[in-house]
Amino acid sequence: MEKALTIAGSDSGGGAGIQADLKTFQELKVFGMSALTAVTAQNTLGVQGVFPMEAEVVAEQIQSVGEDIGVDALKTGMLFNAEIIETVAEKIKRFAWDKVVVDPVMIAKGGAPLLQQEAVSALKNHLLPLCFVITPNIPEAEVLTRMTIHSPDDKKEAARRIHALGAKNIVIKGGHDVNTNEAVDLLFNGADFEFFSVPRIETKNTHGTGCTFSAAITAQLAKVYLYMTRYL
């Protein structure tokens, strides 16, 4: 069975974070493992508390899993601060993992910060160059590129800028684009653009959609051979 690791925060409500990732791994039939970066107290009303782990605690979890069980693909979610980001980047390099999915979680849907503002440059400098796929939502893509995104052309320009930061494949997710009756994601692999659209589901229950999405990509990446991923 292929093995997938999530390096992310715990959501006590079970809709996002580590919990969403492990459920998704299970659904897609890969063996799920986790390295916890933070414990959050959350429910359907919002985030009541954020308790980050020491970077050393994150490092040890990754080390234990990496040196014994093995990792076919991994994703990162909530990383909270620059020290944790740098620790995660070091471990990815140390184990030479290449099927790396970065979900650049910044702010919870309810508005609570899940990444310190000063950690954005650490994310750009240390993690983006190591990732095979990055999956920002529109506000996250705006922060990473320092531009505003209103149109499909803006999404393309943002994807080009994120590619220039070192990410190999970029998916800008359309969940936040509430002015359209479709949810439109854009994939850019450095050469070609592809839009994926589905009719927008009218619901407020979208907590954890991005976590689930990036976990699904990670699970599927865990199952493919590297020579295939090179040409994706």
Ligand SMILES: Nc1ncnc2c1ncn2[C@@H]1O[C@H](COP(=O)(O)OP(=O)(O)OP(=O)(O)O)[C@@H](O)[C@H]1O
């Ligand atoms: N209402 C919706 N109907 C259909 N698809 C949706 C809807 N909302 C989001 N999606 C899809 O779900 C995936 C996740 O996108 P989204 O933009 O919601 O991520 P996100 O904001 O990072 O999520 P979160 O922060 O809640 O984890 C994308 O493929 C997006 O197109």
Ligand SMILES: Cc1ncc(COP(=O)(O)O)c(N)n1
């Ligand atoms: C631990 C953790 N990770 C990620 C999210 C983002 O999900 P959302 O934007 O739906 O709140 C979250 N709320 N909590």
